[in-house]
Amino acid sequence: MRARAVKLGLRSWVGWRRGFTSKADPQRSGRVTAEVIEHLERLALVDFGSQEAVARLEKAIAFADRLRAVDTDGVEPLESVLEDRCLYLRSDNVVEGNCAEVLLQNAHRVVEEYFVAPPGNISLPKQDEQEPFSHN
Amino acid sequence: MAAPVKRWSCVGKRWVLAYIDGGSRHGRGAAIGFTSRRKRGQSSVAQQPLITAQKSRKGEHEWEAVVGLEIHAQISSNSKLFSGSQVHFAAPPNSLVSFFDASLPGTLPVLNRRCVEAAVMTGLALNCRINKKSLFDRKHYFYADLPAGYQITQQRLPIAVNGSLAYSVCVGKKPSQVSTKTVRIKQIQLEQDSGKSLHDEPRSQTLIDLNRAGVGLLEVVLEPDMSCGEEAASAVRELQLILQALGTSQANMAEGQLRVDANISVHHPGEPLGVRTEVKNLNSARFLAKAIDFEIERQIHELENGRKILNETRSFDYKLGCTMPMRDKEGKQDYRFMPEPNLPPLLLHDTASLPPGADPQQVINIDWIRERLPELPSETREKLIQQYGMLPEHSFALLNEVGLLEFFQNVIKETRAEPKKVTSWVLNIFLGFLKQQNLTVNESPVTPSALAELLNLLDRKAISSSAAKQVFEELWRSKGKTPSQIVSEKKLELMQDQEALERVCHTVMEGHPQVVMDVKRGNPRAINKLMGLVRKATLSRADPTVIKKILERKLSS
Numbered sequence: 130m131r132a133r134a135v136k137l138g139l140r141s142w143v144g145w146r147r148g149f150t151s152k153a154d155p156q157r158s159g160r161v162t163a164e165v166i167e168h169l170e171r172l173a174l175v176d177f178g179s180q181e182a183v184a185r186l187e188k189a190i191a192f193a194d195r196l197r198a199v200d201t202d203g204v205e206p207l208e209s210v211l212e213d214r215c216l217y218l219r220s221d222n223v224v225e226g227n228c229a230e231v232l233l234q235n236a237h238r239v240v241e242e243y244f245v246a247p248p249g250n251i252s253l254p255k256q257d258e259q260e261p262f263s264h265n
Numbered sequence: 266m267a268a269p270v271k272r273w274s275c276v277g278k279r280w281v282l283a284y285i286d287g288g289s290r291h292g293r294g295a296a297i298g299f300t301s302r303r304k305r306g307q308s309s310v311a312q313q314p315l316i317t318a319q320k321s322r323k324g325e326h327e328w329e330a331v332v333g334l335e336i337h338a339q340i341s342s343n344s345k346l347f348s349g350s351q352v353h354f355a356a357p358p359n360s361l362v363s364f365f366d367a368s369l370p371g372t373l374p375v376l377n378r379r380c381v382e383a384a385v386m387t388g389l390a391l392n393c394r395i396n397k398k399s400l401f402d403r404k405h406y407f408y409a410d411l412p413a414g415y416q417i418t419q420q421r422l423p424i425a426v427n428g429s430l431a432y433s434v435c436v437g438k439k440p441s442q443v444s445t446k447t448v449r450i451k452q453i454q455l456e457q458d459s460g461k462s463l464h465d466e467p468r469s470q471t472l473i474d475l476n477r478a479g480v481g482l483l484e485v486v487l488e489p490d491m492s493c494g495e496e497a498a499s500a501v502r503e504l505q506l507i508l509q510a511l512g513t514s515q516a517n518m519a520e521g522q523l524r525v526d527a528n529i530s531v532h533h534p535g536e537p538l539g540v541r542t543e544v545k546n547l548n549s550a551r552f553l554a555k556a557i558d559f560e561i562e563r564q565i566h567e568l569e570n571g572r573k574i575l576n577e578t579r580s581f582d583y584k585l586g587c588t589m590p591m592r593d594k595e596g597k598q599d600y601r602f603m604p605e606p607n608l609p610p611l612l613l614h615d616t617a618s619l620p621p622g623a624d625p626q627q628v629i630n631i632d633w634i635r636e637r638l639p640e641l642p643s644e645t646r647e648k649l650i651q652q653y654g655m656l657p658e659h660s661f662a663l664l665n666e667v668g669l670l671e672f673f674q675n676v677i678k679e680t681r682a683e684p685k686k687v688t689s690w691v692l693n694i695f696l697g698f699l700k701q702q703n704l705t706v707n708e709s710p711v712t713p714s715a716l717a718e719l720l721n722l723l724d725r726k727a728i729s730s731s732a733a734k735q736v737f738e739e740l741w742r743s744k745g746k747t748p749s750q751i752v753s754e755k756k757l758e759l760m761q762d763q764e765a766l767e768r769v770c771h772t773v774m775e776g777h778p779q780v781v782m783d784v785k786r787g788n789p790r791a792i793n794k795l796m797g798l799v800r801k802a803t804l805s806r807a808d809p810t811v812i813k814k815i816l817e818r819k820l821s822s
Contacts, residue, residue, distance in 0.1 A: 172599055174407065208400060208421075211609035218627055221343045221379035225363035226350035232359060232367050232475075242358045243472035246409030248464065 161187055171253050279534070280328040280493075280565060326569075330531045330561040331538060332497050333489030336504060337482050338514040339458065339522040340383045346457055346481035347374030347417065354520055358474040366479040368412035373607050378629070380455060380481040381424070383513040385613065385634050387483055388425030388453050390507055390641055395631050397613050399424040401455075401605040406598060409473050410460035418484075420602050423454035424611065430487070431643065432503040433661065434496055440658045448500050451486040458482050483514065489528065489538075493561065494554030501525055501553060506642040506664060518550050527557050530574070531564045539564070540574040544581055544588055556581035560588050645670070653677075653684035662692050668706030669696070675713030682720035690720060694734065698741055711740050719748040729808055732757040760807045769807075770815045773798045784820055792816060 166177055177183055229242055238245035342352055350363040365372035388395050400422040403415040428450035433443045460478035462471045485504065491497045505523060508514040516523040525548070530541035544560050547553050559581075564574050579588040614620070616632040640648075646660035655663075663670045673691045680687060695716065699709060719740070723733045732752070739751045752758055760766050774781050777798060783791035792813070799812050 168599075172405070172601060208604050209606065209609060211606075214609040215627065216376060216609045216611050218378035218381065218629070219344075219349070219375045220626070221377055222349065223344050223351040224349035225344075225365075226361045228364075229357065229359040229362070232362055232364075235367075235369075240470075240472055242360075243463070243474055244359070244409075246462075246471045246473050248466070248469050248471050250407055 161190070174253075280330055280531070280561065281326065327534055328531050328565050329534050330492050330529065330564075331489045331541075332491040332493070332557055332561075333528040333541075334487040334491070334497060334501070335526040335528070336485045336487065336501065337458075337524045337526075338387075338485065338504075338508055338516055340380050340481035340483055341512060341514050342377060342379045342383065342481060344377055344379075345479040346377055346380050346455065348372075348479055349375075350479070352480050353476075356476055358472075359476065361476040362478065366412075366475055368414075374417060374605070376608065376611070377481060378626070381611065381613075381629055382634060383481070383511075384424045384453060384455050384483055385629065385631055386511050386638060387485070387508065387513050388428065389631070389635050389638060390511055391425075391428035391430055391450050391453070391485070393425035393428030393450060393453060395425050395613060396422060397615075397618075397631075398422065399454075399611045399613075401608045401611070402602050403605050405601045405603075408459070408462075409471055410462045410475070410478065412460070412475065412478065416457050416459065417605050417608075418456035419454035421604070423452040424613075425453040426451070428453070430500060430504060430507075432496075432499045433657075434499050441656065443658060443661075446490075446496060446499075448490040448496075449488040451488050453486075454484050456482050456484055489530075494557035497525075497527060497557050498550065498554040502550070502665075503642070505550075510639055510642055510645075512639070518548055521548060524548050525553060527560070529557060529560045529564065531561060531568065539568070540576050542574060542576065542588075543578045545578055545591065546580055549583065552581060552583055555586065556588060559586065563588065653688065655684070655688055659688055659692055662696075663688075666696065666699075666706060672706050672709070672713050676717045676720070679714055679717035680720045680724070682717075682724040686724070687720060690716065694737060698737075710742075710744050711737070715740055715748060722748055722752065726759060726808055728752055728757050728759055729805065731805060732759070756804075756806070758806065760803055763811075766803070766807055766811065767815055769802050770799055770812065770819060773802055774816075774819060781820065792820075 161183060166183060169175065170177060177186070233239050233242060233244070236244050339352075340346070344350060345352055345363075345366065348363040348365040350366055351361045353361060363372075365374065385395055399419055401417055402420040404418050404420065405415040407414060429447050430450055431445055431447050433445055436442050436444045458477050458480040460473055460475040462473060464471050487500065491500060501523075505516040505518075508516040508523075514522060518524075524546060527544045527547060528541050529544060530539040532539040542560065542564070544556055547556050560579070567574060578591045580591045581588050613629050613631055616630060619628065619630060642664050646657070646664060649655050649660040649663065650657060663673055669691070672695075673687065676687050676691065677684060695709070695711065698711075699706065716737075719733060719736055722728050722736075723730065728736065735755070735757060736748050736751045739755070740746065740748060746754075773795060777795070780791050780794050780798075784795065795816055796809060796812050799816070800807065800809065803812075
C-alpha cells in the first residue's frame with residue numbers, strides 16, 4: 130500500500146515536472162543550439178571548447194529553471210543581496226591617482242605612458258573557420 | 266551660376282522638395298547646400314527654410330523627419346564617479362587613474378556624493394520626477410578604452426525620468442520671429458565615461474589613456490520630438506546653458522564635456538515611423554545641425570530611390586560634410602545588462618522622509634537641493650525683458666555669449682544711460698568689435714566702467730553719437746585712457762555754445778542761398794543738405810537735433 134502510494138506520488142511529481150518542462154518555451158527541449166553557443170562565445174569571449182561543456186551548461190540551466198516553480202505573484206524581485214545596505218556616499222575629494230608608473234608595469238606594451246592596444250576589436254573567426262570541437 | 270536644383274528643404278515641420286537657386290550637387294563628398302547664416306545669438310549653423318511652400322508639390326513628396334538625442338554631459342566634480350582620482354582635462358597620460366579606474370582585481374566602486382547631487386539638480390531643473398530609489402547596472406562590451414569590459418550605468422531605474430526642456434527656434438527670416446518648443450526628456454542617468462583612444466594608423470596600434478575612464482557622466486535622453494537639425498541644435502544649446510547655470514557641467518563641446526548622439530528617421534505624414542539610424546559623436550555645436558540635416562536628406566534620397574534604410578550606426582565626417590557607416594560595429598550589440606552586484610540601490614530622501622538622526626553626509630534631501638537651485642537661463646531672460654523692456658531676441662543674445670550678461674549688468678550699474686541704449690551698444694557695437702577680432706568678453710580691452718563712462722557722456726549730450734563711436738574705437742585700440750581723456754584729446758566735445766552755433770547756421774544759410782530756396786519751396790531733402798553743411802562747418806561737434814531745430818526756426822522766420 131505504502132509502496133503504491135509512493136509510486137503514485139513519484140509519478141505525479143515526474144508528471145508535474147514534465148508538464149512544467151513542456152510548458153516552457155520550445156527552445157527548452159533541454160538543448161542549447163550551436164547558434165546560441167556561438168553568440169555567447171562572441172559576446173563574452175568564453176570558449177566552450179567541448180560538447181561536455183555545453184552539456185554542463187544545459188544541466189545548469191535546467192537546475193536553475195526549477196526556480197520557476199515558485200509562485201512569485203505579488204512578490205518584489207530581489208535585485209541585490211545588498212538591498213538593505215546603505216549606499217555609502219563619498220565626499221568629492223581627490224585622494225587617488227598619480228601612479229602611472231605602477232599601472233603601466235602591468236601592460237604588455239607601452240608607448241610613452243600610453244597603454245598599447247590593437248587598432249580595433251579583433252573579431253572572433255566565424256564558425257566555419259573555427260576548429261570544430263569534438264562531438265561525443 | 267548653377268541651374269536651379271531640386272532639394273529637400275525644411276518648411277516648418279515638413280520636408281518638401283523644392284527648387285533651390287544655385288547650390289551644390291547632392292552627392293558624396295559635396296558640402297550639402299543649406300545656406301548657413303551665422304546669426305548672432307546662435308552658436309550653431311542656423312538652417313533657413315529656403316523656398317516658399319508655393320513652389321513645392323504638396324502631398325506627393327512630403328516627408329516628416331524625427332530626431333531624438335542622447336546627450337552625455339561630463340559632471341563638473343573634483344573626483345570621478347566611483348573613485349577618488351582627479352577629473353581634469355589636460356594631464357599627463359594615465360596620471361589621473363586609480364586602481365579601480367584601471368580595473369585591477371579587488372577594487373570596488375564607491376559613489377561620489379557630488380555626482381548624485383549634480384544629477385538631482387539637473388533633473389529638477391528639467392522638470393523631471395526624481396526617483397527616490399534608483400539602481401546601477403553593468404553594460405558589457407569590449408573595447409580597449411573600457412578596461413573592465415563593462416560600463417556602470419543606470420539602465421533599469423535611472424535617477425530622473427519624464428521631464429521637459431523648452432527651447433526657442435526661429436520661425437521666420439527676422440530674428441524677432443521666434444517660437445518656443447518643448448522636447449520631452451525620457452530620463453537622466455548617471456554613468457561612467459570611458460578612456461580615450463588615440464588611433465595610430467601607420468603603426469597599426471591604438472594608444473590608450475585612462476585619465477577619462479570613470480569620470481561621471483549625465484546621460485540626458487531626449488524623446489524624438491524634434492524634426493530637423495536646427496531644432497536639435499537649439500535644444501542642445503539651451504541644455505548647455507542650463508547645465509552651465511547650474512554648475513553641474515561646464516558643457517564645453519570643444520573639450521568633450523558635452524557629446525551628442527542623434528537618432529534619426531523619416532516617414533510620410535500619417536504613416537508609421539521609419540527605420541532609424543544612429544549618428545554618433547556629434548561633438549561640435551557648429552556641425553550638429555548640419556550632420557542631422559545631412560542624414561535626413563540622405564534617408565529621404567535613399568527612400569525616394571526605392572532603397573531601404575539600414576538600422577545602423579553612422580558617424581559624421583566633418584571634412585566631407587557627410588555621415589558614414591561606422592566600422593567595427595558588427596550587427597546589433599547585445600550589452601548583457603545585469604545589476605551591478607557591488608552597489609546597493611541609491612536611495613534619496615525629501616524633507617518628509619528624512620530618517621531621524623541620520624548622518625547628513627550620507628543622506629541626500631531632494632527638497633533641500635530644490636530650494637537652492639540657481640536661476641535658470643529662462644528665468645534670467647524673463648527678468649531682463651521685464652526689468653529693462655528688452656526684446657526677447659536680445660535677451661537670448663546676451664545669454665549666448667560667455668560673460669556678456671555680466672558685462673552688460675556691470676555697465677548698467679555704473680551708467681545713467683537708458684537700458685535700451687546700453688543694450689544696443691553692448692549687442693551691436695561691443696559685440697561687433699569682439700567678433701571682428703575673435704575675442705571673448707574676458708579678453709575685451711574695454712572695461713564695463715569705460716563703456717559706462719562713455720555712455721554717460723553720450724547721455725549728457727556732451728558728445729554726439731558719431732563722436733561716441735570714434736571714442737569707442739580709440740578705447741579699443743589704446744588701453745588705459747578714459748573716455749573723457751580721449752574726448753578732450755580729440756576735441757570731440759559737442760558745442761555747448763548755442764550762440765556760436767546760431768552764428769554758424771546763419772553763415773551757412775547766407776553762403777548757400779539756393780539750398781535755402783529749395784527748402785522754402787518744400788524740398789524735404791534740402792534741409793539735410795543744410796544740416797550736413799553745418800555739421801562740416803562745426804567739425805561734427807554739434808548735436809544734429811539742435812542744428813535741425815535752429816535751422817528750422819531760422820527758415821520759418
